[in-house]
Amino acid sequence: MHIASLALIALVAVEHLYFLVLEMFLWTTPFGLRTFGNTQQKADESAVLAKNQGLYNGFLAAGLIWSIAASDPHEAFHLRLFFLGCVVVAGVYGGATVDRKIMLLQAMPAAIGVALVVLAGQ
Secondary structure, eight states: OHHHHHHHHHHHHHHHHHHHHHHHHSTTSHHHHHHHTOOHHHHHHHHHHHHHHHHHHHHHHHHHHHHHHOSSHHHHHHHHHHHHHHHHHHHHHHHHHTOTHHIIIIIHHHHHHHHHHHHHTO
């Protein structure tokens, strides 16, 4: 159970690093336009906001990576729950306000991660 929880936390972290790259660097490129269904004009107008959003995704990824690397089991447990919980909240909010797919792609893996961390007890 512990290995499964770490693997899922790593997957969620990688997912958020991917979001960082998409939002900070690829937002106005053809790939970014297709991914988010934006027009060039809309992407250009919202690029600064997307970069800010990407930065926050990077912070979530950093926290998740920190939770994996933490050597104190008690500290690691709490870091994992905190950062996975942040991802769940962000995913539920994004799913409710932007696109329901966000709940499946972002909130669901993190929620499963929370369950695995709790079940593993670490």
